[in-house]
Each structure stands twice: as C-alpha cells, then as structure tokens.
Amino acid sequence: MSEMSYNEIVLEHFTNPRNVGEIQDPDGEAILTSKVCGDMMKVQIKVENGAVADIKFKTFGCGAAIASSSIATEMVKGKTVEEALKITNNAVVDALGGLPPAKLHCSVLAEQAIKMALEDYVNKHKQG
Amino acid sequence: MDRHVYLDHAATTFVKKEVLDEMLPYFAEKYGNASSLHRDGREARAAIDRARSRTAGAIGARDEEIIFTSGGTESDNLAIKGVAEAYEQKGRHIITTKIEHDAVLNTCEYLEKKGFEVTYLPVDEYGLVSPETLEKAIRSDTILISVMFANNEIGTLEPIDKIGEIARAKNIIFHTDAVQAVGSVPIDVEKMKIDMLSLSAHKIYGPKGTGALYVKKGIKLSPQSHGGAHESKRRAGTENVPGIVGLGKAIELAGANIGGYAERLRAMREKLIRGIQENVSDVRLNGHPEKRLPGNANFSFEFIEGEALLLLLDMAGISSSTGSACTSGSFKPSHVLSAIGLPAEIAQGSVRFTFGDANKEGDADYCIEQIIKIVQRLRAMSPLFAQEKGMRKNV
Known part of the structure; x- marks a missing residue:
C-alpha cells in the first residue's frame, strides 16, 4: 500500500493518454480483463504492409493501467507485427520510468491485450 | 489550478489553532514526566488529569474510565485483546461485524489464530447490522461484542443503543470503535450502555498519535504493553503529554459545538449528493440515506475506476479517497463495499468524500463541477461504458 505515488512520465501519459478511441473495421482486436484487479483493456489495430498502421485502446482502470x-x-x-509481438511488460515499465511495485500487473494487462489483438490479426490473416 | 478542496476529513483533519496553542508549552517549557514527584512532574500530571476530565466529560464517562493511547488502532487492540485475555476462562467467542475497521478485523483474525472463535456479522445493503441477528449469534461462551459506532467508508451509523441493550441484558462486554463518530454524533456511554469505546484525536482536529479507550469501571483488561504503572497499570509507557493535552482540548471543542458542526457538514454533503445525482448517470450512493455521518458521501460511479477518478480530482485540487481494488494493495475491492453486496466492478468505481472544518461555502459546487467533467472524460475511454451504451462508435 505504500509507495503508491507515480512519476512524472506516468502522470503525463495518464493525463494525456495517446491512442484512445476506436477503429472502424479493425484488422485485429482484443478485450482483456486483468485477473489481478479487474481492470479491462480493449485494443484495436489496423495493419498496413505488415506493420501496425494504427492502434486504439479503451481502458477501464487505474492511473497505471x-x-x-x-x-x-x-x-x-x-x-511490424513480428516486432510488435516482442513487446514485454518490462519494456512498458521501463518506458514509463518505473511503476510502484503493486502496479506492475497493470503493465502486464497492456502487454497482453496488445499481443492478443496482434494475434487476432495473425489468425485472421492466416485464414485468408 | 490553485484551488484546494480537502474532502478527506475521515482520513484525518488539521489541528485547530486553539488545540495547538494548548499543546505547544508541553514540548519545550512544561516538559516534565507525569510520573515524577517534583513540580515539573506535577505540572504534567495536572495537564493529563485535565485532559482526562475533558475526554470523560465528552462521552459521559468517569475520569478513571479513560486510558490514553497512541490512537484508534491501539485502543481497538487493547480493548479486544485485553478483554479476550482477561476473560478467556469464561469463554473464547467474540462477535463483531464484516465492516469493521482493519484495526478491529485484523485483531480478531489474530485472536482466531490464538484459538478464539469470531463471528463476523453480515450487514444489509445500507451497511446496517441487525440487532436480531446479533442476538442470535450470542452463545454461552461469548465474551465480547465489538460493533463500530459509524463506518469509516460509507458513514453508516449502527444501532448502538439497541446493541448496548442486548449486550447488557446478556451480561456481555460491548466495545465500539467510535473513531469516526466522536465529534459528529452525540455519545453517552452510560445511556447507550457502552462498556468500551475507542476514539482518536486526529479525526477531531487534534494531533495524530493520540487516542483514548474508555473502559467501564469493573471491566478487567489484560495490558498489552508491559512496563511502568502508567494509566492505572493498563497501558505502560511515559504519557505523551502534549498529545494528551491536544486530545483533551480537541474533544472539549468538539463536544461544545456538535450540533452546529453536524448541521453545517450535512448541508454541504447534501448539496454534493444532490448535485451528483442530478447531473451524473449510473451513479450509486453507498451507505444509508439518513443514518449516516453528517460529513460522509460515498459514491460508486459505474464504468470507471476509483483511483483514476481520485488522481484527476487531485489534479483539480480535490482530495478524496477510494475503495477501489487496485489502490488497496490487496487487489480486492473494499471489504465494506463487498459486505453491502456491491458487485466488484461497481465497487471499483467508488470514491469517498468527507466534509469538515476545512471546507467552506462553494466547495460542494466546485466538487460537483469537477466530478461531472472527470467522470465524462474517464467514461469516454472506458470499454465498459461503450459496451453498456451499445458500442456507439465515433459518436
């Protein structure tokens, strides 16, 4: 419960979140609920020439989420989709300049929801 | 954004000037140890005696029934463990509720590990304990009933006089954690048949780190700290003289002004509740509509998470508190909100606002205005809200 405070980068992204919204006819999408705290993230992507051309999210969650x-x-x-699939929650935490220990699972939610949306695209793409 | 609106008086309050003024000489000038026989000691002793009378007077107790402690948590620990150990020959069953403060709940859980049995009474949707259910839970080996006077999260006032009646009739010791109630609600331990009562200074414009436990004359208490003969051998350790002086003054001020204080808080609180209910959809007021602390409002805003709301309110200068899972560190929503039957995803969006003397006219209006904006903003990025409202895309 201690050390709940967020750093400047986290607060800046929380206050002015990038890529909030929805995509009409997405190429891949996913909605995931965190088993840890019940937070929820929805991700939609648009893929062009094998790369993530656009990505939008909606999140029900705390500041860290x-x-x-x-x-x-x-x-x-x-x-590219292959590169994007390599994203890890540690990389997310690093980019944010760190999260309070109790909030690390929030980065896992983001990582996994994005991976699921990418995989949704890959699966659909395979099926042709 | 220079405006600051403090709406977390249930967490703590500022120390009033009159209180601080009385405390200050006891740090550097009147620094005697109250156990010493010389003039310096006598001076400290006299100050403690005065504070004891003021504290006792505020709740209808006798001076010798007041034990000074380090705060509400220690008072709860001393009451519950002290009685459990002193009466374990008589029985090892304790009755409490599911909505107690952690200071009571975790003390009870500790005693369970030591072989005591604890019944945690349920509450209704408003957070009220049923005296009938309580009466049925009493067994021949029940030694203690501990029910809070007012809930710290949702503000519900429990039927303390009825519980006191039952406990007295069955000859069972009745403890109440009145940390949130003292100063906001008139209390008379004699009339209400309360045997033990915990209170804290920092919730009533006194200093942190000071509290008291009222213990009715004749009740045995096993001390929880061992050392000198302080506080009639029930709480060892050199008395925190400035803190005790501060508690005495704070509780005296609170008692002198209880009606006016409650009325002022209630007016601001009602304005906030009306403003939110009229302007925000899908919102729920937690707790009882009338039987609640005058300064407390607790809302669940559906489709958003409490901590996000709290952070944005903080950026707008408003200090509040949340029962959301992600903030608790335990990843479970507040035990109080669960006990009143709130589904986890709705409990997630709960925020508490508690009014007090740091507030002035206009604070409720400002808060309403900010809440409307922030809730709208968070709902716009909530997948739950989009789902609920039929996936209205790009509207």
Whole structure:
C-alpha cells in the first residue's frame, strides 16, 4: 500500500493518454480483463504492409493501467507485427520510468491485450 | 489550478489553532514526566488529569474510565485483546461485524489464530447490522461484542443503543470503535450502555498519535504493553503529554459545538449528493440515506475506476479517497463495499468524500463541477461504458 505515488512520465501519459478511441473495421482486436484487479483493456489495430498502421485502446482502470495502455500502444505503433509481438511488460515499465511495485500487473494487462489483438490479426490473416 | 478542496476529513483533519496553542508549552517549557514527584512532574500530571476530565466529560464517562493511547488502532487492540485475555476462562467467542475497521478485523483474525472463535456479522445493503441477528449469534461462551459506532467508508451509523441493550441484558462486554463518530454524533456511554469505546484525536482536529479507550469501571483488561504503572497499570509507557493535552482540548471543542458542526457538514454533503445525482448517470450512493455521518458521501460511479477518478480530482485540487481494488494493495475491492453486496466492478468505481472544518461555502459546487467533467472524460475511454451504451462508435 505504500509507495503508491507515480512519476512524472506516468502522470503525463495518464493525463494525456495517446491512442484512445476506436477503429472502424479493425484488422485485429482484443478485450482483456486483468485477473489481478479487474481492470479491462480493449485494443484495436489496423495493419498496413505488415506493420501496425494504427492502434486504439479503451481502458477501464487505474492511473497505471491507463498510462501503460497509452505508452504501450505508442511503442508498437509503426512496428511490424513480428516486432510488435516482442513487446514485454518490462519494456512498458521501463518506458514509463518505473511503476510502484503493486502496479506492475497493470503493465502486464497492456502487454497482453496488445499481443492478443496482434494475434487476432495473425489468425485472421492466416485464414485468408 | 490553485484551488484546494480537502474532502478527506475521515482520513484525518488539521489541528485547530486553539488545540495547538494548548499543546505547544508541553514540548519545550512544561516538559516534565507525569510520573515524577517534583513540580515539573506535577505540572504534567495536572495537564493529563485535565485532559482526562475533558475526554470523560465528552462521552459521559468517569475520569478513571479513560486510558490514553497512541490512537484508534491501539485502543481497538487493547480493548479486544485485553478483554479476550482477561476473560478467556469464561469463554473464547467474540462477535463483531464484516465492516469493521482493519484495526478491529485484523485483531480478531489474530485472536482466531490464538484459538478464539469470531463471528463476523453480515450487514444489509445500507451497511446496517441487525440487532436480531446479533442476538442470535450470542452463545454461552461469548465474551465480547465489538460493533463500530459509524463506518469509516460509507458513514453508516449502527444501532448502538439497541446493541448496548442486548449486550447488557446478556451480561456481555460491548466495545465500539467510535473513531469516526466522536465529534459528529452525540455519545453517552452510560445511556447507550457502552462498556468500551475507542476514539482518536486526529479525526477531531487534534494531533495524530493520540487516542483514548474508555473502559467501564469493573471491566478487567489484560495490558498489552508491559512496563511502568502508567494509566492505572493498563497501558505502560511515559504519557505523551502534549498529545494528551491536544486530545483533551480537541474533544472539549468538539463536544461544545456538535450540533452546529453536524448541521453545517450535512448541508454541504447534501448539496454534493444532490448535485451528483442530478447531473451524473449510473451513479450509486453507498451507505444509508439518513443514518449516516453528517460529513460522509460515498459514491460508486459505474464504468470507471476509483483511483483514476481520485488522481484527476487531485489534479483539480480535490482530495478524496477510494475503495477501489487496485489502490488497496490487496487487489480486492473494499471489504465494506463487498459486505453491502456491491458487485466488484461497481465497487471499483467508488470514491469517498468527507466534509469538515476545512471546507467552506462553494466547495460542494466546485466538487460537483469537477466530478461531472472527470467522470465524462474517464467514461469516454472506458470499454465498459461503450459496451453498456451499445458500442456507439465515433459518436
């Protein structure tokens, strides 16, 4: 319960989250609920030439969940799907300059929801 | 954003000037140890005696029935463990509720590990304990009933006089954690048949780190700290003289002004409740509509998470508190909100606002205005809200 305070980067992403919204006819999408705390993230992606051309999210969650959603979507935007799939929650936490220990699971939610949306695209793509 | 609106008086309050003024000489000038026989000691002793009279007077107790402690948590620990150990020959069953403060709940859990049995009474949707259910829970080996006077999260006032009646009739010791109630609600331990009562100074414009436990004359208490003969051998350790002086003054001020204080808080609180209910959809007021602390309002805003709301309110200068899972560190929503039957995802969006003397006219209006904006903003990014409202895309 201690050390709940967020750093400047987290607060900035929480206050001005990037990529909030929805995509009409997404190429891949996922909605995931955290087993840890009940937070929920929805991710939609648009893929062009094998790369993430656009990504949007909606998150029901705390400051860390919203900030993680924002920075993680920024991190995969423009990357190829293969590269984007390599995103880790540690990379998300690093990009945020750290999260309070009790909030690390929020970065996992962002990482996994994005991966699920990418995998949704890969699966659909395979089926042709 | 320079405006600051403190709406977390249930967490703690500022120390009033009159209180601080009385405390200050006891740090550097009148620094005697109350156990010493010389003039310095006598001076400290006299100050403690005065504070004891003021504290006793505020709740209808006798001076010798007041034990000074380090605060509400220690008072609860001393009451519950002290009685459990002193009466374990008589029985090892304790009755409490599911909505107690952690200071009571975790003390009871500790005693369970030591072989005591604890019944945790349920509450209704408003957070009220049923005296009938309580009466049925009493067994021949029940030694203690501990029910809070007012709940710290949702503000519900429990039927203390009825519980006191039952406990007295069955000859069972009745303890109440009145940390939130003292100063906001008139209390008379004699009339209400309360045997033990915990209170704290920092909730009533006194200093942190000071509290008291009222113990009715004749009740045995096994001390929980061992050392000198302080506080009639029930709480060892050199008395925190400035803190005790502060508690005495704070509780005297609170008692002199209880009606006016409660009325002022209630007016601001009602304004907030009306403003929110009229302007925000999908919102729930937690706790009882009338039987609640005058300064307490607790809302669940559906489809958003409490901590996010709290952070944005903080950025707008408003200090509040949340029962959301992600903030608790335990990843479970507040035990109080669970006990009143609130589904986890709704409990997630709960925020508490508690009014007090740091508030002035206009604070409720400002708070309403900010809440409307922030709730709208968070709902716009909530997948739950979009789902609920039929996935209205790009509207």
